[in-house]
Amino acid sequence: MEQKKVSVLGVPFDNKTKETFLEELMERVEHNQKSFVVTANPEIVMYAKRNPAYMSLITKADYIIADGIGIIKGSKILGTPIIERVAGYDLMLALLEEANRKGSRIYLLGAKEDVLQRTVAKVQTFYPSINLVGSRNGYFDLSDASIIESVQATQPDMVFVAIGYPRQEQWIQSYLATASKGLLMGVGGSFDVLSGKAKRAPKIFIQLNSEWLYRLIKQPLRLKRMMALPQFLREVKNEKKQVYKK
Numbered sequence: 001m002e003q004k005k006v007s008v009l010g011v012p013f014d015n016k017t018k019e020t021f022l023e024e025l026m027e028r029v030e031h032n033q034k035s036f037v038v039t040a041n042p043e044i045v046m047y048a049k050r051n052p053a054y055m056s057l058i059t060k061a062d063y064i065i066a067d068g069i070g071i072i073k074g075s076k077i078l079g080t081p082i083i084e085r086v087a088g089y090d091l092m093l094a095l096l097e098e099a100n101r102k103g104s105r106i107y108l109l110g111a112k113e114d115v116l117q118r119t120v121a122k123v124q125t126f127y128p129s130i131n132l133v134g135s136r137n138g139y140f141d142l143s144d145a146s147i148i149e150s151v152q153a154t155q156p157d158m159v160f161v162a163i164g165y166p167r168q169e170q171w172i173q174s175y176l177a178t179a180s181k182g183l184l185m186g187v188g189g190s191f192d193v194l195s196g197k198a199k200r201a202p203k204i205f206i207q208l209n210s211e212w213l214y215r216l217i218k219q220p221l222r223l224k225r226m227m228a229l230p231q232f233l234r235e236v237k238n239e240k241k242q243v244y245k246k
C-alpha cells in the first residue's frame with residue numbers, strides 16, 4: 001500500500017492524486033475549514049532544507065503537493081514513490097473550475113499590476129460564475145497588516161497567492177492566523193501563465209516530463225535556479241545512503 005505521507009529531504013509530501021486533493025479541498029471549503037496548501041518543487045525543498053524557519057512554516061501546512069518531476073524522481077530514489085506529480089498551476093485551474101460550479105468567493109493576490117489585470121479578465125471570461133471578490137498586485141510589504149485585513153474583509157473561500165516563495169507562504173501563515181475561513185494556496189508564477197505573459201510548455205514537453213527544458217530554452221536566465229535540481233538529486237542520493245548505513 002502507498003504511504004500517505006512521503007518525506008523528501010525532510011519535507012512531508014501528501015501522496016495523493018490531483019482528483020483526491022481536489023475532492024478533499026472542496027470538502028474543506030464547503031465546511032468553511034481553513035486550508036494552507038503548499039506546492040513544492042526541488043528548489044523549494046532545497047530552500048527549506050537550508051532555512052529551518054521556512055521548513056517549520058511549510059511543515060505546518062495542511063497539504064504539501066509534489067510540484068515538479070524532480071520530487072517524483074527523488075521519492076523513487078528513496079524507495080517511497082509518490083504516485084503523481086500535481087502541478088500547482090493545474091490544481092489552481094481545477095479549483096477555479098469547481099469554484100465556478102459553486103459560485104465560490106475568490107481573491108487573486110499577486111504578480112505585477114498589468115499581469116494581474118489580465119488574469120482577472122481571464123478568470124471573468126472563463127469562469128463567469130465565480131464571485132471574484134477582490135484582487136491586488138503582489139508588490140507590497142509583508143509587514144503591512146492592512147493587506148491581510150482588506151482581503152479578509154471580502155470573506156474569500158479561496159485566495160490564490162502569486163508572489164513567489166518564501167514570501168507567499170509567510171504571508172499565508174499570517175493570514176490564516178487571524179482568518180476564520182479560506183483555502184490559501186501559494187501559486188508562484190501562475191498568474192504570469194494564466195494571463196498569457198508566460199507560456200506553459202507545449203503538451204509534448206509536459207508528457208515527456210521535460211517542462212523544465214522548455215522553460216530553460218525560453219528563459220536561459222533560469223539556469224542558475226535550475227541548478228537546484230541536480231543538487232537536489234545529489235542530496236536525495238546522500239540521504240538514501242545515510243538510511244542504509246543506519
Ligand code: UDP
Nearest residue numbers: 110111112138139162163164165188189192
Ligand atoms: N511577485 C510579486 N511580488 C514580489 C515579487 C514577485 O507579486 O514582490 C510575483 C512575480 O510578478 C511573479 C511571481 O511573483 O508573478 C513569482 O513567480 P516565480 O515564477 O518567480 O515564482 P516562484 O517559483 O519563485 O515561487
